[in-house]
Amino acid sequence: MPDLVVAITGASGAAYGLRLLQVLLTAGRRVHLAISPAGAQVLAHELELVVDLDHFDPAVITGGSESNGELVYHHHADFTAGIASGSFPTAGMAICPCSMGTLAAIATGLSRNLIQRAADVHLKEQRPLVVVPRETPLGVVQLKNMQTVAAAGGVVLPAAPGFYLAPQSIDDLVDFIVGRVCDQLGVEVELTRRWGSPAEID
Numbered sequence: 307m308p309d310l311v312v313a314i315t316g317a318s319g320a321a322y323g324l325r326l327l328q329v330l331l332t333a334g335r336r337v338h339l340a341i342s343p344a345g346a347q348v349l350a351h352e353l354e355l356v357v358d359l360d361h362f363d364p365a366v367i368t369g370g371s372e373s374n375g376e377l378v379y380h381h382h383a384d385f386t387a388g389i390a391s392g393s394f395p396t397a398g399m400a401i402c403p404c405s406m407g408t409l410a411a412i413a414t415g416l417s418r419n420l421i422q423r424a425a426d427v428h429l430k431e432q433r434p435l436v437v438v439p440r441e442t443p444l445g446v447v448q449l450k451n452m453q454t455v456a457a458a459g460g461v462v463l464p465a466a467p468g469f470y471l472a473p474q475s476i477d478d479l480v481d482f483i484v485g486r487v488c489d490q491l492g493v494e495v496e497l498t499r500r501w502g503s504p505a506e507i508d
């Protein structure tokens with residue numbers, strides 16, 4: 307199976323990115339991870355995970371748990387990473403969560419760091435790119451940037467979990483969004499009951 311790319315940037319909602327990474331690894335995928343400096347700050351503030359971007363320890367993110375997948379870390383400033391080139395095959399990329407600054411850079415093609423460059427690559431190669439913004443309210447600038455990314459072929463998937471399945475915990479709300487991201491990446495997982503399905507997941 308082709309590799310996947312996950313980026314965590316500096317929007318609130320670090321739990322979404324962390325859970326997505328865990329789910330993909332458990333599904334046996336090889337995942338290329340990049341974290342922006344602001345993303346590391348949010349991980350520390352919201353989840354009390356201190357990530358050293360210059361001396362990355364995978365156990366901080368994975369909790370030391372074993373999985374069938376493989377985690378490949380790339381520094382956000384490393385443009386020599388394979389994911390910076392369209393010649394490197396991937397099955398898709400998710401920026402989860404996606405800050406408004408990252409969204410703006412993607413919409414305008416700035417490519418100031420590896421995350422933005424990898425996103426640009428996925429758009430130009432017409433591969434799945436999923437951005438998960440977590441911001442409210444949204445102004446005209448943010449909405450126009452979302453429209454631009456969507457028009458370029460990206461999927462804008464706001465971190466707006468549904469309540470129609472009667473979630474019982476924050477984890478349920480997180481899994482709702484992560485499950486939708488996995489759908490867009492073509493990764494089959496059953497994290498929550500789907501609309502129209504039986505009340506219990508076997």
